[in-house]
Amino acid sequence: MAGRLSEKDLGLILELREAEVLQDVKSHLIDQRNGIILVTCADGDRFPDIFQHQVRIQADCRNDPRIHTLAWNGGALACAPHSPINKREGDEQVFLDQVRGARELKSIDQVVLDAHAPCGMAGHHHLSIEEVLALQLSAKAEIKRLNSGIRAVCFFPVDYGDKQRTYFLSCQHWKQWAGEHGVPAVAGC
Numbered sequence: 001m002a003g004r005l006s007e008k009d010l011g012l013i014l015e016l017r018e019a020e021v022l023q024d025v026k027s028h029l030i031d032q033r034n035g036i037i038l039v040t041c042a043d044g045d046r047f048p049d050i051f052q053h054q055v056r057i058q059a060d061c062r063n064d065p066r067i068h069t070l071a072w073n074g075g076a077l078a079c080a081p082h083s084p085i086n087k088r089e090g091d092e093q094v095f096l097d098q099v100r101g102a103r104e105l106k107s108i109d110q111v112v113l114d115a116h117a118p119c120g121m122a123g124h125h126h127l128s129i130e131e132v133l134a135l136q137l138s139a140k141a142e143i144k145r146l147n148s149g150i151r152a153v154c155f156f157p158v159d160y161g162d163k164q165r166t167y168f169l170s171c172q173h174w175k176q177w178a179g180e181h182g183v184p185a186v187a188g189c
Contacts, residue, residue, distance in 0.1 A: 035066025
């Protein structure tokens with residue numbers, strides 16, 4: 001998954017949309033009244049769209065955006081246990097500590113985890129879209145496990161070349177789709 005999506009990737013994204021793994025974002029279903037902690041990729045080509053999307057979502061429930069942003073290469077993927085994008089085993093703790101610290105500093109209990117396609121870090125590590133989604137959901141499960149009472153959702157922005165579109169990643173539908181396709185599901189997401 002390098003700079004442009006392949007025909008195979010585009011077909012998979014369509015399949016995941018049809019299976020409701022990737023769904024339209026419904027902002028009223030995400031409690032952002034107190035703001036969010038946004039865990040995202042630092043990709044300078046995609047970050048402006050990701051951030052502005054969050055600003056638009058918050059407009060439904062806040063007069064002013066409150067987005068505490070944690071951005072690094074790979075974004076949410078770096079928070080997943082045993083993530084191949086981290087250089088050393090256990091590096092995810094650094095990123096998980098950042099989420100915990102942001103929650104304590106800002107008293108925000110809503111985390112939005114973004115991974116995107118195409119992603120340079122995912123491409124560098126030869127990760128498929130399926131592997132990216134599984135890592136993203138694994139990061140969500142780990143953040144919830146380590147932070148009692150925290151809420152976390154996964155968004156998956158896709159750059160189609162001529163447009164960008166952000167989807168909600170449904171854990172429930174992922175588990176069903178993964179089971180039907182022999183892809184390991186993620187527990188606790």
